[in-house]
């Protein structure tokens with residue numbers, strides 16, 4: 001009976017999933033995501049009153065973006081209020097290259113990441129001098145500048161009319177349904193999560209977290225602040241750019257209205273509610289933020305059926321409750337859902353000997 | 356041969372002179388202590404060496420290379436590591452990660468290979484882990500806390516972790532700013548033993564700032580006495596213990612001074 005984790009080799013101690021049980025759970029969970037959930041989704045949709053498959057796809061796309069922001073804000077300690085617009089850069093890049101230049105999707109998606117990384121790094125330059133609230137303002141400026149360009153460079157972006165984007169095809173296989181697109185997203189979510197997890201347990205990740213915790217002593221230990229601060233912006237923007245690319249081909253139309261300040265704030269809410277500085281934080285926070293409005297819709301609709309003439313009030317009420325839930329979360333779970341999850345798991349890991 | 360040389364260092368904060376013309380030289384392999392009353396400017400010397408502070412005047416040479424204009428992270432690459440008077444650890448990271456970060460300058464794998472965790476990067480991580488365990492964690496006897504978050508540890512252990520982090524850099528010279536401050540007798544003795552071990556077994560030069568005169572007299576090869584930003588004496592522990600200047604200036608010639616200087 002295991003009463004603790006004892007490793008005889010450093011290699012074992014280094015593994016992401018440290019016990020056989022964890023591996024089994026993870027395997028079962030992946031099996032569920034690949035082989036059970038997408039077939040279950042249509043049945044659940046009827047039950048909940050919204051398309052479960054569509055929700056899952058949106059969650060997947062935003063998880064990738066939230067991972068990116070978490071790397072920057074949660075792990076490197078640099079806030080960004082520009083990630084909504086950065087996602088737009090990725091969406092337009094992939095959409096334009098795909099529709100206008102005729103590039104294949106397997107090239108446009110990485111290109112979306114790379115172009116967004118470059119843009120993110122340019123707007124990340126102030127981070128070398130600014131921190132906290134000041135950096136928030138500087139990245140907010142990035143948000144407005146990019147929004148302005150998206151809206152007004154009509155020859156390229158289609159302006160507020162939007163850009164029509166087709167579903168992608170890879171090696172003759174078309175991701176033309178939500179069901180098919182789900183697998184594309186799922187694979188990318190898994191890759192991006194593993195990528196993040198590995199990054200964080202190697203040289204670069206340690207340097208980033210060190211900068212977050214105490215940048216001056218990181219520098220004394222040989223960390224090049226300039227390089228790593230920019231790198232954090234680059235990798236983070238790459239993530240959100242890929243999310244943007246995925247969104248473009250999924251939503252089929254891209255316009256500047258998708259990538260406003262509101263999205264930037266939603267991204268921040270995702271990583272804060274999920275847990276800054278936890279890989280799981282991006283996942284939990286995104287699920288929460290995407291599902292909450294849908295879940296809140298159900299009681300609102302029931303109520304507005306009973307009192308149809310004050311429907312308008314309930315519409316606003318939903319937004320109010322939405323805000324309230326977030327505030328309550330910040331008060332009662334300030335470390336985020338992921339931290340709660342870790343304490344629960346630590347308790348169960350060695351159950352019943354967990355004292 | 357001189358390993359670290361400070362020439363005519365001047366530093367002031369808005370008219371207040373913290374250092375006025377300090378020169379010192381440290382030989383390879385020695386334990387060089389800097390002592391002096393509070394506010395004498397001891398920490399300022401270290402901060403100038405690490406390029407935290409920019410001296411108004413003066414030069415700093417490390418192995419005959421002028422480092423006065425280098426950026427702080429480049430100084431680390433030369434093999435100069437330090438600990439801080441007020442602990443400057445990465446509070447949210449584990450002990451192990453703090454120590455591993457100390458080896459940052461020796462790691463080669465970039466972020467892509469790290470994130471893919473294939474071949475080179477994972478081998479490098481394993482090599483690092485083994486080295487850190489054998490050369491640092493075992494030496495400083497912190498095996499039991501390696502997975503703990505630093506912020507949750509008591510003060511004495513945090514001091515030890517900070518030494519471990521500096522040691523992981525495989526430094527040529529180690530600058531220690533009051534490593535025993537706030538420690539009880541047992542912790543102080545442990546720390547003195549660790550410093551001697553590091554100096555003897557790994558051949559690391561030590562620059563030690565410390566108020567505990569017993570320790571300083573015991574383990575130093577040479578002592579440099581600083582007061583109001585200038586040198587008032589330099590020499591072997593015996594010489595310092597019997598130096599009139601030091602006895603007078605250090606604590607106004609009181610009996611306390613004698614006991615403080617361990618006579």
Ligand SMILES: Nc1ncnc2c1ncn2[C@@H]1O[C@H](COP(=O)(O)OP(=O)(O)OP(=O)(O)O)[C@@H](O)[C@H]1O
Pocket residue numbers: 368372373391392393394395396397398399400440
């Ligand atoms: N960043 C700073 N701004 C203003 N004054 C400073 C600064 N750093 C140091 N000083 C001043 O310089 C003088 C020397 O400070 P320093 O920290 O080097 O003293 P110290 O010898 O290390 O003293 P202690 O034994 O108390 O650590 C002090 O008068 C201090 O107030």
Ligand SMILES: [Mg+2]
Pocket residue numbers: 397398399440532
């Ligand atoms: Mg000091």
